[in-house]
Structure formats: C-alpha cells, structure tokens
Amino acid sequence: MKFTIQRDRLVQSVQDVMKAVTSRTTIPILTGIKIAATAEGVTLTGSDSDISIESFIPKEVAGDEIVEIRQTGAIVLQAKFFSEIVKKLPTDTVEIEVLGSLQTVIRSGKSEFNLNGLDAEEYPHLPQIEENNKFHIATDLLKAMIRQTHFAVSTSETRPILTGVNWKIENEELTCIATDSHRLALRKAKIETENHENYNVVIPGKSLNELSKIIDDSHELIDIVITENQILFKAKHLLFFSRLLEGNYPDTSRLIPNESKTEVTVNTKEFLQAIDRASLLAREGRNNVVKLSTFDEGTIEISSNTPEIGKVVEEIQSQSIDGEELKISFSAKYMMDALKAFEGTDIKVSFTGAMRPFVIRPLHDETILQLILPVRTY
Amino acid sequence: MKFTIQRDRLVQSVQDVMKAVTSRTTIPILTGIKIAATAEGVTLTGSDSDISIESFIPKEVAGDEIVEIRQTGAIVLQAKFFSEIVKKLPTDTVEIEVLGSLQTVIRSGKSEFNLNGLDAEEYPHLPQIEENNKFHIATDLLKAMIRQTHFAVSTSETRPILTGVNWKIENEELTCIATDSHRLALRKAKIETENHENYNVVIPGKSLNELSKIIDDSHELIDIVITENQILFKAKHLLFFSRLLEGNYPDTSRLIPNESKTEVTVNTKEFLQAIDRASLLAREGRNNVVKLSTFDEGTIEISSNTPEIGKVVEEIQSQSIDGEELKISFSAKYMMDALKAFEGTDIKVSFTGAMRPFVIRPLHDETILQLILPVRTY
DSSP: OEEEEEHHHHHHHHHHHHTTOOSOOSSGGGGEEEEEEETTEEEEEEEOSSEEEEEEEESEETTEEOEEEEEOEEEEEEHHHHHHHHHHOSSSEEEEEEOGGGEEEEEETTEEEEEEOBOGGGSOOOOOOOOSSEEEEEHHHHHHHHHHHGGGSOOOSSSGGGGEEEEEEETTEEEEEEEOSSEEEEEEEEOEESSOOOEEEEEEHHHHHHHHHHSOSOOOEEEEEEOSSEEEEEETTEEEEEEOOOSOOOOOGGGSOSOOSEEEEEEHHHHHHHHHHHTTTTSSSSSOEEEEEEOGGGEEEEEEEETTTEEEEEEEEOSEEEESOOEEEEEHHHHHHHHHTOOSSEEEEEEOOTTSOEEEEETTOSSEEEEEOOBOOO | OEEEEEHHHHHHHHHHHHTTOOSOOSSGGGGEEEEEEOSSEEEEEEEOSSEEEEEEEESEETTEEOEEEEEOEEEEEEHHHHHHHHHHOSSSEEEEEEOGGGEEEEEETTEEEEEEOBOGGGSOOOOOOOOSSEEEEEHHHHHHHHHTTGGGSOOOSSSGGGGEEEEEEETTEEEEEEEOSSEEEEEEEEOEESSOOOEEEEEEHHHHHHHHHHSOSOOOEEEEEEOSSEEEEEETTEEEEEEOOOSOOOOOGGGSOSOOSEEEEEEHHHHHHHHHHHTTTTSSSSSOEEEEEEOGGGEEEEEEEETTTEEEEEEEEOSEEEESOOEEEEEHHHHHHHHHTOOSSEEEEEEOOTTSOEEEEETTOSSEEEEEOOBOOO
C-alpha cells in the first residue's frame, strides 16, 4: 500500500472513526484503525465491536485531487499513535507506505514515522447488511431526535434493555422513546420509507450519542437500514453500524396520562433557570429534589430546603395556571434534562396530582413530550 | 450587615478569592469566603492558610455606584455555594443581608437564598505586614517571569525547598530561579525598589501559579512587600499573601556552564514542533527521551525509537552549527517546557558534550536562560 493524501481530510476521517475505538477492548486489533487503499480512494475503519464506523476519502472531490494512490493495499495502525501523528504532521500532504513485514512509513515534509502495523486480514469484517429496507431522515432532524431522547436512558445495567432508545416505525412515522423508569422522553417525526415496513428495535444510548457527535447539522438525508441485530446509518462517505439490544422494550404508552388536574403554562428558560438555582443547595444532599407550589394569579414557587446548608425560594410568573392548586416535589436534574430538550419558548406542564407522573409538552407541538415521576416527600 | 451590590463585580471578586479556597482544609472556616462591609465598600477574603487573597469592591468607581451599604458588618459563607449562587442570580444587582444568628439572605429579583453563615470573628486574621520595604514591578512583566520559571519547580516533596521559586533581589535586579535538579529556569529583570535592600527568598510554586491566574496583563505596577516568612503582592483592590518556604535554596550559579563545545542556532517553533512529534511514540515508554544529532551544513536530526511501537526521525535546518559534532539525548518534556518559555523567534543552544548540562538562550537577550541535564543512553 502506498498513497499520498491531503492531511486535513485524513485528520477529519481519523477523528470520526476514532469515536468507535476504545482502549478498553479484549480484542487487541480493535485498538487500531484499519486503513485500506483501493483504486477509488482510502477507507478508514474503527470499531469496538458494538459500534463500527467507516469513513471513505474519495480520490477526487469536484476536480480536486484528495488522494493519489500509488499502490493499493491495507494495514491496521495503533489508533492512539496514528491519530496523534496525523494531527501534528508539518505539511499539508502525507505519504503513507507499507514496507515489508507490516512496517508502515508516514512521511510529511522532513518528518518520518516508522510504525509497527498489524495485519489488516485479521481485522474483523463489518456486518454485511442488505439494503432492501431503507428509510431516510434529514441529518439535523435525526440529531435533534437523538438529543431530545437519549439522555433519559438508564445508566444502570439492572434492566439492560432500558440502556437503549426504543425506535418504532409505523405508518411512515418514527417514534423514539427512552426511559430509566423514573422519567421518559418521547419524540416523533414523519419519515420517508421505501416499503412501508414496520420496525420496533432498541438502539444502545451510547451508539446514538456517538453518532450524533459525528453527523453534521445539515438538511441532507441520511439513509437508515435495520436488520435483525444491526442498524446502519449511511451518510455521505460515512457508514455507522451499531448492534441492537436484544429483548422486548416495555410498552410505555399506558404510562402517559390522558387527563390532567392542573395545567401550567410557563416560559421554558425562566423555569429552567429558577429550577437550576433552587437546586443549588440540594445537589449536595442525597436527592436533589425541589418543590413546586402553585398560587393564585399565576404565581409558581420553586423551593428547596437543605437544613445544614440553607434554603432557596424562587418565584416565577406563569402565563396561566388552570385547575386544582398543587404542591409537588421532583428531581431537579430530571426536570432540567427535560427542559433542555425543548427548543420553543413556552411549555405546558400537565399534572395529575402530587403522586402521579406529569407531562411536559411544547405549547403547539404534539411531536415531543417529557414525562417525570414525582418524589414523595410528605 | 446589609448591602446591595452590582452582581458582575461581586462575581469577579468571588472568582479571585476562590483561587485561595480549598475544600481539603483541616480548618472548617477556611472552606468559606469572608464578606465584610464597611463604609468604604465590601471586602472578600479567601485563604487556605498558605495563600490568602483579599479583594476589595469600592462603594463607587468613577461616579458609578457599585455598592450601597445599608449596615456594616461581616459574615463567612460557604465558598462552594456562595460562588455558584452569585454566578446564577437572575438580576444585575444582589442584596445581601445578615439576619439574627448568622442567617444570611441573598436576594436578586424573585430569587431568595437563605444560607447558614459562620461567625466572621472566627475567621483567621491576615498577616499584618509593615510596608516599609516595597518594590514595584509591571504586572505583565511579573506574569511573564512567573510563566518562564515556575514550571521547573520540583513536584516531589523529597527536597521541599525545590518546590519553590528562588527570588533574589540585588542591585535593583530581581532574579527568579526554579530547578527540580534535572533542569533549571532563570529569568532576570530590573525593578524599582524604595531602599536598595537585598532579599533572597523562596516562594511556593503553587502560590505563584495562582497569583498569575488572577493578575491581568496590564502595564500597571504591582507592589511587592517581603517579610521574614510572608510575601505580599498588592495590585489595585487586590491583596495576595503567600507564606515563604523555610530553608536555604541551593547555590545554582555554578551549575551554569561558562563555556561550550557546540552551539546551535535554530527557530524556536520549528524546533519545538519537531521535538513534539519525535516524542509522540516515546511518551508511552518509561522515559520520553529523544536524541539530537548534528550533521554537516546545519542539519539537525531529532529521533526516537520505541521498538514495540515504532520510530521517528525529524530533520530540521538550523541557522548555524558551530563547534564539535554532537549526539545527545534528553527529556522531550523538559525541552518542550523550556522552549515554550521563550517569546522570541530564534534560540541558541550551547552544549558542552553529551554528558554535560546544556543551556538555551534567546539570540540577543541575556535576561532568560533554560538549562537541561541530558540523559545517558549510550
């Protein structure tokens, strides 16, 4: 293998595939990045066996030569060193050449690295996925859907299925649901499918988090292919594979209350900042719980009391409070996570009494909701 | 105590005095910030008993009212909570009031905090320093002198005196020296003194590091007062006290060679980047050592070899190489630390053989030098 490549392109691709590489792997070759040069360009691959990322650098983009292939071939280089090296090379182009016995030379200006490579033949093959059942979604919408749900997955391995996000596709609509059994995040969107098939899968929260770090905020469509145990995201020059979680995701639809006894409409940012301050003293304690009380004339009070440190009272003016008077306690962290998922200015919080889950929605938008279970404090 | 204060000013002062506060203290009251209101304004104090910082907020600056004092007094509030609270308060002004039994109310807009305070009478008094023997130095010069020396202090407590920077004042010249016995950094500057007295003290490296984080890059003079066991830096509205280290600092003057056998003149940035790359593979290993070899026609080679990972060869073109041919090995980290201390474009490295300390100086500047002991590798 021997080729010359534009350094910036190489650095970007290496950074992308590095998202899948971990040093905590039991398969030594996965600490490396696979580099393969064909007549078409250079492909980099990184994998931790749960997630695999493949980034392709074409020979030419819009008449601009990116890679000059002298000899095709493949090698695996230690990801940690290779990524550091390419970042720090002195000139705009890099030459990479595999000599005999896996020795790989990286040249740039008057800098020459000689790395011990690993045999690319021993690198695991990426899953073969038949692309019959594709659907499409705009990249920025996908990113938003991940951001608005993945934070609510469980971090505990007690029920492994809850560490994933449930993706359901029915009637050309994608619904993403995450819950750790104390709160739930749900986001829906219309998508384009090729064959109206239905799916119900669970994607590891960590995979979606890494994916959202790589994809950009563009309107370009990303292709998604689901198989029995894998999901593949196909963007331009980028393949992102994740395994799916095995098992049945709980039916969460009956958790969401249909009625409410108190409805509060409030500015998202003011509400978020008041809760942030009200929880400042409570964070130290065991619970990080704040109390919300409604008063006449649309006044809401958020408070917390940590006797050894002090207490906080925050008052905010809501747009409206309808229904019964209410006192309720909940986790400030869950509330802040939920509020950060909303993009609009105003939200409606629907309560069904102090002991029942409550639901937060934007004012005129049915595609997103956040549900939180209250905490019993009195 | 009761006063209203501009939030931005309070936040800035709290951040400054926080630099001295640590949660790892055996004196509980030092986890707090002392707040004292007098007719002139508000004084904040933070201390870890090694370093103490006092920040004064005057009642009025250039006709602009900063603080409105309603009632003088003092209180100590938990630094961790107080600093978080003032940062997040909703409006531009903050009211702080001490009620009975040390209860302190912080009000801002519709936000009200009630903190359990501590008795300001129990807060340790700052050292009383007689200001007979002051000298002055421009703030930005002081900052540069700290930056160019403090990194070379020892991090090991084997010889505690080496964890400090030696400050000598003789003939209206300040010399700062730091060494960990493997390398040495020296910086000199002319200063203004009031009474031509000489000093020889050792200031903890940590104190100087914290000081340089607080002071700005201005040309304004900073006053310095040295006593038997304390040093005081006086900037506008800021007092910074540090204890001095006890003991005699070794005489380092005879470490610095007067002659040299090989002199290399080279561009600082090119040299630094080549050493950075050459050490990329060596960092993992036990030593992080690179080898420098001189060749004909001004060529310098920097190389390292870590058999299990690979090797690097970097070639740079020097302005000149005078004297004997040389092969020498040294710590890449020490060399990079030293090179980062130089502001100019070119440096001269003076070697006295492969086993002797070598000295790095800017081309036309006698006020700074860095010395490094080589590593024996062959």
